[in-house]
Amino acid sequence: MSTLSPCLSNDVKDREEYRKAIYETVEAILSSFSDESAFSGIDPYKLRKKISSYSILEDKGIGFDSTLSLIKSVVMPNLLRTWSTDYMPHLHSPALIESIAAELVIATFNDSMDSWDQSPAATELEVSVIKELCKLFGYDENSDGVFTSGGSQSNLSAITAHRDMFCAKKLGWDIKKKGLPDCYRKLRLYTSELSHFSMEKSAHLLGLGYNAVVKLPVNAECKIDIAKFKSILKKDISNGFIPFLAVATIGTTDFGSIDDVSEMRKLCDEYGMYLHADAAYGSGLIVSKRYSSRLGDLSLCDSITVDFHKMFLLPISCSAILVKNRESLDCFSLHADYLNREEDEEDGYINLVGKSIQTTRRFDALKVFISFKARGIEGFSSIIDNAVSNAEYFYSKINADTTFKVALKPEISSVVFKVNGSDDLNKRIRRVLLTEGIVIGQTVKAGETMLKFTLLNPCLDCAKIDSLIAKIKEKAIALA
Numbered sequence: 001m002s003t004l005s006p007c008l009s010n011d012v013k014d015r016e017e018y019r020k021a022i023y024e025t026v027e028a029i030l031s032s033f034s035d036e037s038a039f040s041g042i043d044p045y046k047l048r049k050k051i052s053s054y055s056i057l058e059d060k061g062i063g064f065d066s067t068l069s070l071i072k073s074v075v076m077p078n079l080l081r082t083w084s085t086d087y088m089p090h091l092h093s094p095a096l097i098e099s100i101a102a103e104l105v106i107a108t109f110n111d112s113m114d115s116w117d118q119s120p121a122a123t124e125l126e127v128s129v130i131k132e133l134c135k136l137f138g139y140d141e142n143s144d145g146v147f148t149s150g151g152s153q154s155n156l157s158a159i160t161a162h163r164d165m166f167c168a169k170k171l172g173w174d175i176k177k178k179g180l181p182d183c184y185r186k187l188r189l190y191t192s193e194l195s196h197f198s199m200e201k202s203a204h205l206l207g208l209g210y211n212a213v214v215k216l217p218v219n220a221e222c223k224i225d226i227a228k229f230k231s232i233l234k235k236d237i238s239n240g241f242i243p244f245l246a247v248a249t250i251g252t253t254d255f256g257s258i259d260d261v262s263e264m265r266k267l268c269d270e271y272g273m274y275l276h277a278d279a280a281y282g283s284g285l286i287v288s289k290r291y292s293s294r295l296g297d298l299s300l301c302d303s304i305t306v307d308f309h310k311m312f313l314l315p316i317s318c319s320a321i322l323v324k325n326r327e328s329l330d331c332f333s334l335h336a337d338y339l340n341r342e343e344d345e346e347d348g349y350i351n352l353v354g355k356s357i358q359t360t361r362r363f364d365a366l367k368v369f370i371s372f373k374a375r376g377i378e379g380f381s382s383i384i385d386n387a388v389s390n391a392e393y394f395y396s397k398i399n400a401d402t403t404f405k406v407a408l409k410p411e412i413s414s415v416v417f418k419v420n421g422s423d424d425l426n427k428r429i430r431r432v433l434l435t436e437g438i439v440i441g442q443t444v445k446a447g448e449t450m451l452k453f454t455l456l457n458p459c460l461d462c463a464k465i466d467s468l469i470a471k472i473k474e475k476a477i478a479l480a
């Protein structure tokens with residue numbers, strides 16, 4: 001067994017080992033599947049037994065080749081193949097090929113975004129990509145942003161920034177130095193009852209607690225009911241609560257419904273609140289020629305969460321938080337003598353650590369750069385338009401079929417529906433399909449178990465949708 005080179009260098013042996021490792025990994029990936037299914041269908045107990053029999057605590061390593069062949073035979077065949085058109089339960093997509101190549105660059109150089117001396121070109125590229133993203137969403141030069149690990153962290157960053165800014169401006173209180181103000185139990189954040197759970201998680205982490213999150217009722221289209229929002233706000237204020245933020249969900253996780261940001265902006269202005277757009281899901285529509293107007297004017301919001309690992313089909317993780325007023329991100333700045341000296345920044349060395357919750361951070365901006373550059377807005381638009389029109393097609397088919405009941409006309413790309421019959425029947429249909437390598441989603445609407453398709457896969461077409469519908473009908477009859 002040969003000894004492993006520790007890392008890439010200019011040395012011939014190291015370069016050869018790098019080339020071989022990457023090449024053999026690519027070959028192993030390509031030979032790990034031979035059909036179009038999404039999953040092997042293996043039972044969880046069997047898979048657990050198989051995988052837990054390999055220990056990582058052995059004294060002697062087995063070398064790269066043997067380790068790769070083990071991964072190839074045990075792990076890879078049972079990974080989820082996100083590119084399969086049989087996979088559609090979650091806001092979870094396959095990765096565009098060119099962005100997988102970007103991952104190789106990111107991992108090989110392993111630059112870190114905290115300071116300029118750890119990521120010179122990467123820092124400049126992130127700054128430039130953020131500037132253009134701000135422009136894309138209609139923000140002016142006073143805006144800013146930063147890449148994050150995902151929508152949850154983008155939302156946490158936005159809520160932190162607005163909480164701190166609100167307390168500084170309205171209460172004259174510096175949270176960064178002094179912690180929460182005495183009235184902290186009165187602070188309130190308003191969002192849809194269908195909003196993502198990162199609202200509650202953030203409220204907990206920020207010391208405000210779940211009680212600070214007021215879940216607003218939605219109308220028949222699953223959007224925040226603005227009249228009810230207004231009356232709840234008035235009542236809360238008269239009861240001494242302090243509203244500081246409203247969050248519009250631009251594409252609810254289950255239904256893809258889009259809250260009305262212009263109506264919410266009016267209320268926020270009237271009551272002195274900030275407005276955040278959680279567009280983790282819906283942000284993809286911004287590049288769509290046909291559907292971007294469905295988003296509303298997101299530039300009315302004080303901040304926007306954009307997930308690139310959902311509709312944009314970039315590898316996990318890739319997300320950004322954009323802010324209308326660049327000062328909002330100052331809440332994350334802090335100087336360390338060893339990392340981001342103030343004198344460096346005066347000389348033009350940008351240290352992005354000052355905008356982020358993270359310290360060491362990946363060069364995820366490269367994935368956005370490579371895919372936008374390679375495909376253009378047009379290329380992305382056709383991917384997004386295809387996803388939305390597939391959802392419309394799927395909706396029209398099952399809406400016309402008495403076997404099914406549909407929850408809602410889709411605005412983006414998810415369709416929630418059920419087979420007419422019991423909750424149990426619908427749950428069993430999902431499980432049986434899973435063992436056949438077809439993975440569909442399950443959720444609850446108004447107490448009823450529903451099935452869900454989240455159509456993000458660019459390879460999905462009408463013929464495939466027809467065959468999936470036929471398959472579900474077949475199971476519905478067999479299991480009834």
Ligand SMILES: *Cc1c(COP(=O)(O)O)cnc(C)c1O
Pocket residue numbers: 091149150151152153155195196198249250251252253278279280281307319
């Ligand atoms: C997916 C999602 C999130 C969370 O994003 P992650 O990238 O999974 O952390 C937040 N909000 C909405 C509306 C989402 O759909």
